[in-house]
Amino acid sequence: MEGKLLMTPGPTNVPERVLRKMSEPVIHHRTKEYGKLFGDMSERLKYVLQTKNPVLTFPSAGTGGLEAAIVNMFSKGDKVLIVSIGVFGDRFIKIAKTYGLKVDAIEVPWGRGVEVEEIKERLEDDHKALILTHNETSTAATNPIKEIGEFMKDKNQLFIVDGVSSVGGIEVKMDEWNIDVLVTASQKALMSPPGLAFIGVSDKAWEAAKSSDIPKFYWDFFSAREHLERPTPENPYTPAVSLISGVNEALKMIQEEGLYNVYERHEHLARKLRCELEKMGLNIYTDERFLSNTVTAITFDEEGIASKIKNRMEEEFGIVIAGGQGKMKGKMIRIGHMGYINQEMIDRTINALKKCL
Amino acid sequence: MEGKLLMTPGPTNVPERVLRKMSEPVIHHRTKEYGKLFGDMSERLKYVLQTKNPVLTFPSAGTGGLEAAIVNMFSKGDKVLIVSIGVFGDRFIKIAKTYGLKVDAIEVPWGRGVEVEEIKERLEDDHKALILTHNETSTAATNPIKEIGEFMKDKNQLFIVDGVSSVGGIEVKMDEWNIDVLVTASQKALMSPPGLAFIGVSDKAWEAAKSSDIPKFYWDFFSAREHLERPTPENPYTPAVSLISGVNEALKMIQEEGLYNVYERHEHLARKLRCELEKMGLNIYTDERFLSNTVTAITFDEEGIASKIKNRMEEEFGIVIAGGQGKMKGKMIRIGHMGYINQEMIDRTINALKKCL
Numbered sequence: 001m002e003g004k005l006l007m008t009p010g011p012t013n014v015p016e017r018v019l020r021k022m023s024e025p026v027i028h029h030r031t032k033e034y035g036k037l038f039g040d041m042s043e044r045l046k047y048v049l050q051t052k053n054p055v056l057t058f059p060s061a062g063t064g065g066l067e068a069a070i071v072n073m074f075s076k077g078d079k080v081l082i083v084s085i086g087v088f089g090d091r092f093i094k095i096a097k098t099y100g101l102k103v104d105a106i107e108v109p110w111g112r113g114v115e116v117e118e119i120k121e122r123l124e125d126d127h128k129a130l131i132l133t134h135n136e137t138s139t140a141a142t143n144p145i146k147e148i149g150e151f152m153k154d155k156n157q158l159f160i161v162d163g164v165s166s167v168g169g170i171e172v173k174m175d176e177w178n179i180d181v182l183v184t185a186s187q188k189a190l191m192s193p194p195g196l197a198f199i200g201v202s203d204k205a206w207e208a209a210k211s212s213d214i215p216k217f218y219w220d221f222f223s224a225r226e227h228l229e230r231p232t233p234e235n236p237y238t239p240a241v242s243l244i245s246g247v248n249e250a251l252k253m254i255q256e257e258g259l260y261n262v263y264e265r266h267e268h269l270a271r272k273l274r275c276e277l278e279k280m281g282l283n284i285y286t287d288e289r290f291l292s293n294t295v296t297a298i299t300f301d302e303e304g305i306a307s308k309i310k311n312r313m314e315e316e317f318g319i320v321i322a323g324g325q326g327k328m329k330g331k332m333i334r335i336g337h338m339g340y341i342n343q344e345m346i347d348r349t350i351n352a353l354k355k356c357l
Numbered sequence: 358m359e360g361k362l363l364m365t366p367g368p369t370n371v372p373e374r375v376l377r378k379m380s381e382p383v384i385h386h387r388t389k390e391y392g393k394l395f396g397d398m399s400e401r402l403k404y405v406l407q408t409k410n411p412v413l414t415f416p417s418a419g420t421g422g423l424e425a426a427i428v429n430m431f432s433k434g435d436k437v438l439i440v441s442i443g444v445f446g447d448r449f450i451k452i453a454k455t456y457g458l459k460v461d462a463i464e465v466p467w468g469r470g471v472e473v474e475e476i477k478e479r480l481e482d483d484h485k486a487l488i489l490t491h492n493e494t495s496t497a498a499t500n501p502i503k504e505i506g507e508f509m510k511d512k513n514q515l516f517i518v519d520g521v522s523s524v525g526g527i528e529v530k531m532d533e534w535n536i537d538v539l540v541t542a543s544q545k546a547l548m549s550p551p552g553l554a555f556i557g558v559s560d561k562a563w564e565a566a567k568s569s570d571i572p573k574f575y576w577d578f579f580s581a582r583e584h585l586e587r588p589t590p591e592n593p594y595t596p597a598v599s600l601i602s603g604v605n606e607a608l609k610m611i612q613e614e615g616l617y618n619v620y621e622r623h624e625h626l627a628r629k630l631r632c633e634l635e636k637m638g639l640n641i642y643t644d645e646r647f648l649s650n651t652v653t654a655i656t657f658d659e660e661g662i663a664s665k666i667k668n669r670m671e672e673e674f675g676i677v678i679a680g681g682q683g684k685m686k687g688k689m690i691r692i693g694h695m696g697y698i699n700q701e702m703i704d705r706t707i708n709a710l711k712k713c714l
Contacts, residue, residue, distance in 0.1 A: 003382025011383045011598060022599060023380030025360025026368045026550050028677045059552045061416050061594035064575045098574045187595060193383050195416045195552050195597030215571075217455045218421045237418035238544060240552030240600070241368060242379060320385045 004314065007349050008322045009137035009165055009295040009336035011187040011194050014246070018192055021249040022242045029239050035232030041244055042228060044251035048190070048259065049167060049182055049200040051174035056199045056224040059240040062164040062185030065197030067095050068219035069160055069181045073205060074128065075213040076100035081123055081157075082131040083114045087138035087325045088162060092131055099214050110328070111297075113143040113290035116151055128208075129158035129180075135166035138325040140297035140334060141290040142170060149177030158208055164188055167198075168254060169266045169294040169338040180205040186243060189266075189294060191250040191339040195243045201225075266293045269337050269346050276350045280357065285332060294338035297324075299331055306333050309356050317352035361671065364706050365679045366494035366522055366652040366693035367545040371603070375549055378606040379599045386596050392589030398601055399585060401608035405547070405616065406524060406539055406557040408531035413556045413581040416597040419521040419542030422554030424452050425576035426517055426538045430562060431485065432570040433457035438480055438514075439488040440471045444495035444682045445519060449488055456571050467685070468654075470500040470647035473508055485565075486515035486537075492523035495682040497654035497691060498647040499527060506534030515565055521545055524555075525611060526623045526651040526695040537562040543600060546623075546651060548607040548696040552600045558582075623650045626694050626703050633707045637714065642689060651695035654681075656688055663690050666713050674709035 006013045027034050038057075045055035058064060074080070079102040082093050089108075096103050106122055108114050114132065123130055130152060135142045145161060152159040160181040163172050167182070169189030174182045180202040187194035201209070201221060209221050223236045254262055270293040274284055277298060285297040300306050306323055310333055313319045324332030335349060363370045384391050395414075402412035415421060431437070436459040439450050446465075453460050463479055465471050471489065480487055487509060492499045502518060509516040517538040520529050524539070526546030531539045537559040544551035558566070558578060566578050580593045611619055627650040631641055634655060642654040657663050663680055667690055670676045681689030692706060 003384065006383065006385055008385050010595065011385060014383050019380045019382070023376040025376070026363065026371050026544075027360065028363055028365050028368060028679075029551070030679070031671070031677065059416060059418050059421070059597075060575070061592075061596070063594040064416070067575045095574045098572050100572065185595070187383075193597065193599040194386070194595040195600055215455050215457065217452045218417070218424045235418075237420040238367065238542070238551040239418070240416075240550065240597070242550040243552055243597070243600070314388070320388065322385075322387070 005319045005345060005348065007335050007337065007345065008320050009188070009334055009338070012191060012336060012339040013341070014193055015191055015250070015253065015340045017253065018246045018249045022193065022246040024245065026241050029241055030234060032232055034241065035234060037248055038235070038239065038244060039233040041248040041251060042233065044248065044255060045198055048251060048254060049174045050172065050176065051200045053200060053202055054225055054228055056201065056221060056228065057235065057239065057244070058197045058199070058219065058224070059195060060197040061194065062183065062197055063091065065183040065185060065199055066092055066162060068197070068199060068221070069183055070095050070099050070101070071214045071216040071219055072209050072212055072221045073158060073160065073181060074099065074101055075211065077102060078128045079104065079126050080129045080131055081106065081127045083108065083119070083143070085113055085133060085139060085141050085143060086110055086136035088133045088136055092133065092162060096131070110139045111141060111285050112287045113141050116144060116147045119148060120151060123157065127157055129160050131160040133162040134172060135170055135292050135294055137165045137295050137334065138328070140286045140292045140295045142166070142292045145172070146177055149179060152178045158205060165294055165338065168262065171263050174200050186247050189338040190247060191253065192247045193243060195240050196247060266338060269341055269343065270296065273335065273337060273346050273350070280354065295334055295336050297332050297334045303330070306331055309333055309353070312356045313352055319349055319352050362676045362702060362705060364692050364694065364702065365677050366691055366695070368551050369545060369548060369693060369696040370698070371550055372548055372607070372610065372697045374610065375603045375606045379550065379603040381602065383598050386598055387591060389589055391598065392591060394605055395592070395596065395601060396590040398605035398608060399590065401605065401612060402555055405608060405611060406531045407529065407533065408557045410557060410559055411582055411585055413558065413578060413585065414592065414596065414601070415554045415556070415576065415581070416552060417554040418551065419540065419554055420448065422540040422542060422556055423449055423519060425554070425556060425578070426540055427452050427456050427458070428571045428573040428576055429566050429569055429578045430515060430517065430538060431456065431458055432568065434459060435485045436461065436483050437486045437488055438463065438484045440465065440476070440500065442470055442490060442496060442498050442500060443467055443493035445490045445493055449490065449519060453488070467496045468498060468642050469644045470498050473501060473504045476505055477508060480514065484514055486517050488517040490519040491529060492527055492649050492651055494522045494652050494691065495685070497643045497649045497652045499523070499649045502529070503534055506536060509535045515562060522651055522695065525619065528620050531557050543604050546695040547604060548610065549604045550600060552597050553604060623695065626698055626700065627653065630692065630694060630703050630707070637711065652691055652693050654689050654691045660687070663688055666690055666710070669713045670709055676706055676709050
């Protein structure tokens with residue numbers, strides 16, 4: 001069953017090992033067998049998020065995870081500082097405003113990450129949190145969250161990070177970098193099908209959650225944690241058992257390879273791809289100080305070229321790449337290179353692209 | 358890969374055909390190929406829910422679907438009448454209260470369904486909706502929603518039904534029975550793994566949604582509909598593609614068998630099972646006027662028997678059945694018989710149960 005090669009910034013290619021796990025008979029979610037599976041996966045998530053705190057799991061898209069972070073951490077009227085460097089930063093702003101937060105936004109020109117200095121200038125005492133996207137797939141830019149995390153040390157504010165397209169592909173040390181809420185999802189660098197959101201929550205964030213007054217039921221962090229920490233780990237509501245089984249297998253693969261080897265592989269392949277693209281005379285969109293190791297964006301001056309390439313890549317070569325989002329729709333192609341990605345896939349993509357041009 | 362036989366009221370056994378679909382390579386969710394898959398599945402859902410209106414899909418547990426119904430239909434302070442006949446009715450009450458609704462509750466003694474007369478007496482002009490569970494798995498009782506739906510015809514109130522453990526196993530005619538919001542999920546009679554919630558929404562409910570002021574982002578019905586109705590159907594956020602592919606296959610199987618043949622199979626097997634249990638001298642918990650065709654509950658006078666049977670069934674015979682929930686914990690066993698269920702599975706369960714007793 002050979003599928004198309006997914007060179008998109010999520011969903012990504014799922015290894016055979018993970019697909020096979022997904023096709024095993026479903027196990028019941030209130031059994032010891034499931035408790036072991038869910039407990040094991042949750043432990044492995046701690047390794048990948050580099051945190052000692054429990055990582056919560058919700059059957060949901062990544063966006064549900066962002067919403068869960070907002071409704072658990074805040075009360076209506078709370079003031080927050082949100083950095084947007086593209087579509088997903090904008091989405092975080094929309095979610096926060098939906099729930100009545102007062103949002104101060106740093107809107108960084110597309111193609112760049114935020115400068116730590118900009119945050120230092122803009123973060124005020126009455127901001128309850130600093131919120132940002134680690135890796136922005138719409139612009140292929142990565143924010144310097146290690147440096148931002150150093151600045152956030154000993155601050156009163158919560159540090160909330162959307163790591164949906166970074167965790168498992170780009171280094172993120174949740175605890176060491178003072179991240180209080182780290183959201184990710186199954187379908188990006190975690191090499192699994194979409195349908196699960198994962199959320200790491202620091203001690204400081206658990207404290208903050210106690211005073212949140214935004215109504216929540218499905219997304220309730222306390223309920224998720226209480227069920228996870230039972231002698232036989234479980235979930236408040238029926239979990240997506242097959243997906244959990246798939247993710248557990250994918251995380252095993254990351255452990256076997258070693259997290260830092262995984263990061264290196266991503267970095268190496270990203271460099272290799274960019275180098276080839278530059279040789280072809282293509283215009284890499286992102287500022288070189290903020291280049292992403294999980295996605296690369298290329299822009300074209302001429303109207304219509306981007307979508308023609310995207311279509312030909314899929315129809316003639318069976319390689320799915322992404323177009324531009326938001327204001328870059330029709331002007332950009334984006335090549336994802338995260339998760340289950342290797343040299344051969346990069347070469348195949350480059351060769352097909354050469355033939356398209 | 359032979360798994361345990363799941364005779365639980367969800368998750369249920371997943372047919373090989375569906376499991377095979379789940380193990381195919383993931384397709385990207387912004388492609389024509391996905392649009393066709395998602396469009397096809399959504400059309401098939403209309404057939405199974407027996408509605409002409411679009412059926413929305415959310416990556417979520419069934420409980421998320423219940424929450425979505427509440428946050429889209431109401432405003433804080435709205436008064437509603439909720440019927441509870443067990444754990445899932447209680448959950449609907451909790452969700453409604455979480456979002457600031459004023460709840461009048463009809464709390465029916467466990468083991469029974471509600472009488473239409475009770476609803477006629479209790480429904481008031483200022484109730485904005487009547488909300489109930491069609492089939493309550495915690496007590497193995499089914500509410501007479503056809504009769505209730507007849508009474509609701511031409512009423513101003515919305516008629517909101519949790520059909521999580523009925524749709525696809527017990528007859529539900531959404532449009533003909535005047536149901537305004539019908540929630541269901543993938544892992545019960547729809548023969549698929551857990552992780553997707555489906556929601557049918559009537560014209561009247563779409564009208565009501567316009568004036569709802571409860572904040573929502575992930576669960577927003579309008580956004581889900583707008584994306585579903587695009588020329589190439591899609592979702593606001595990354596959908597659980599593998600699960601959608603699985604459900605589409607399961608719905609094909611329901612179509613091939615014919616919806617009314619499926620209902621008859623459920624009814625026949627439920628009767629057969631109850632008959633055998635009675636022959637064994639076991640005590641069927643549910644009032645005979647409200648017996649469920651998707652789950653059967655048996656109670657034991659003696660402490661500890663229920664959990665012993667449950668454990669032996671799994672360990673010795675590889676058959677997973679469920680225990681009691683809420684106040685029936687430890688006193689009850691529940692046998693699910695919905696979705697991918699046949700005579701041989703019922704026989705296997707009966708034979709194992711005989712050996713356990």
